[in-house]
Amino acid sequence: MGQLLRVQNFAVSRDGYGAGEGQSLERPFGHADPDALHGWAVETASWPGRTDGGGSRGLDDYLVRDFSHGIGAEIMGRNKFGPVRGPWPDHEWRGWWGDEPPFHTPVFVLTHHERPSFTLADTTFHFVGGEPAEVLEQARAAAGGLDVRLGGGASSIRAFLDAGLVDTLHVAVAPVEIGGGSRLWESPEELLDRYHCDVVPSSSGVVHHLFWRR
Amino acid sequence: MGQLLRVQNFAVSRDGYGAGEGQSLERPFGHADPDALHGWAVETASWPGRTDGGGSRGLDDYLVRDFSHGIGAEIMGRNKFGPVRGPWPDHEWRGWWGDEPPFHTPVFVLTHHERPSFTLADTTFHFVGGEPAEVLEQARAAAGGLDVRLGGGASSIRAFLDAGLVDTLHVAVAPVEIGGGSRLWESPEELLDRYHCDVVPSSSGVVHHLFWRR
Numbered sequence: 452m453g454q455l456l457r458v459q460n461f462a463v464s465r466d467g468y469g470a471g472e473g474q475s476l477e478r479p480f481g482h483a484d485p486d487a488l489h490g491w492a493v494e495t496a497s498w499p500g501r502t503d504g505g506g507s508r509g510l511d512d513y514l515v516r517d518f519s520h521g522i523g524a525e526i527m528g529r530n531k532f533g534p535v536r537g538p539w540p541d542h543e544w545r546g547w548w549g550d551e552p553p554f555h556t557p558v559f560v561l562t563h564h565e566r567p568s569f570t571l572a573d574t575t576f577h578f579v580g581g582e583p584a585e586v587l588e589q590a591r592a593a594a595g596g597l598d599v600r601l602g603g604g605a606s607s608i609r610a611f612l613d614a615g616l617v618d619t620l621h622v623a624v625a626p627v628e629i630g631g632g633s634r635l636w637e638s639p640e641e642l643l644d645r646y647h648c649d650v651v652p653s654s655s656g657v658v659h660h661l662f663w664r665r
Numbered sequence: 666m667g668q669l670l671r672v673q674n675f676a677v678s679r680d681g682y683g684a685g686e687g688q689s690l691e692r693p694f695g696h697a698d699p700d701a702l703h704g705w706a707v708e709t710a711s712w713p714g715r716t717d718g719g720g721s722r723g724l725d726d727y728l729v730r731d732f733s734h735g736i737g738a739e740i741m742g743r744n745k746f747g748p749v750r751g752p753w754p755d756h757e758w759r760g761w762w763g764d765e766p767p768f769h770t771p772v773f774v775l776t777h778h779e780r781p782s783f784t785l786a787d788t789t790f791h792f793v794g795g796e797p798a799e800v801l802e803q804a805r806a807a808a809g810g811l812d813v814r815l816g817g818g819a820s821s822i823r824a825f826l827d828a829g830l831v832d833t834l835h836v837a838v839a840p841v842e843i844g845g846g847s848r849l850w851e852s853p854e855e856l857l858d859r860y861h862c863d864v865v866p867s868s869s870g871v872v873h874h875l876f877w878r879r
Binding site for chain 1: 710721722723724726727728730731734735832833861862863865867868873875877
């Protein structure tokens with residue numbers, strides 16, 4: 452199969468939203484409650500921020516710990532990178548993740564506004580325009596033969612899905628309604644003409660949807 | 666948590682058998698049908714023997730591809746290593762796996778009968794006696810800080826479970842009855858006093874049981 456484009460651990464509400472309305476520095480997910488979307492991942496032993504040696508080691512943990520396996524680059528939308536919109540006022544904003552971002556690979560941020568690349572620890576952020584296929588080509592070239600992760604948000608995933616570029620897609624559907632914001636789908640059934648799907652309920656309350664190409 | 670002892674992708678029948686009666690060179694799983702136990706894994710994209718680029722990429726694939734992640738050594742029972750019983754008549758038998766075994770780490774084979782270590786490609790087999798805790802100590806020392814996989818068969822897993830040494834346990838329960846042979850349990854419920862368990866049915870027909878310590 453060569454280098455896959457993979458969506459991993461992307462969480463949406465039951466009504467299909469990956470984030471709410473009004474994203475800001477204080478509320479990266481807008482009016483949506485981040486815990487309701489991502490609590491299932493935070494509770495696992497493999498969650499990157501965990502230092503207490505605890506956490507669950509069941510189904511959710513398998514999915515969380517697969518995050519970086521076999522991945523050589525990430526593509527993310529500008530709204531995942533940060534709350535700044537329009538032309539960059541300066542280059543102060545360097546992502547939500549502090550001095551040690553959890554990516555450990557090149558990251559390609561989708562934007563129409565030019566900005567120089569920069570490096571934090573072992574993660575280098577590049578800012579790229581162009582069509583999804585062109586961006587994917589750049590990310591594959593930088594991935595050292597490994598797969599590329601498509602990190603979200605919802606509108607970036609939609610753009611790559613609509614271009615037919617996504618090979619596998621893991622979406623965790625959380626038991627919450629958001630009602631508005633950045634939407635991935637009205638229903639996972641929209642993808643069933645093009646993808647196989649394993650629907651796997653977890654004891655944490657989310658329902659994992661694991662898609663791969665037909 | 667330090668170095669975990671993990672059982673991964675171990676398949677048993679609905680009545681709890683990991684292999685049937687009468688293991689031999691021709692029938693490594695005795696009278697049991699290997700496909701009925703392991704077909705779910707063979708059908709995945711990540712199955713080590715696959716070269717056609719196909720295979721499923723859903724739930725079963727996540728479990729199969731986790732096989733070697735974070736693992737630095739394996740412990741296996743002598744009956745997993747081969748069909749020879751009693752004192753070694755010679756050192757001709759070098760495992761079921763040909764010149765390139767799928768382990769890529771040191772492997773510790775449980776036996777009361779001494780035999781020199783040997784290496785095939787990047788897998789070295791050691792032959793060790795002693796109590797489970799002593800063997801685990803040796804395997805941990807060889808694992809370079811990584812986890813240790815307990816590869817089976819059923820009686821080896823039982824011995825380490827009964828000694829309280831297993832940290833996580835993934836057992837795929839296949840929709841088949843075997844009726845006799847090497848048995849892991851009468852029911853997965855036997856472990857619930859000591860372990861959490863996620864019970865996860867797969868579209869392939871097996872039911873994954875993912876245990877971790879309480």
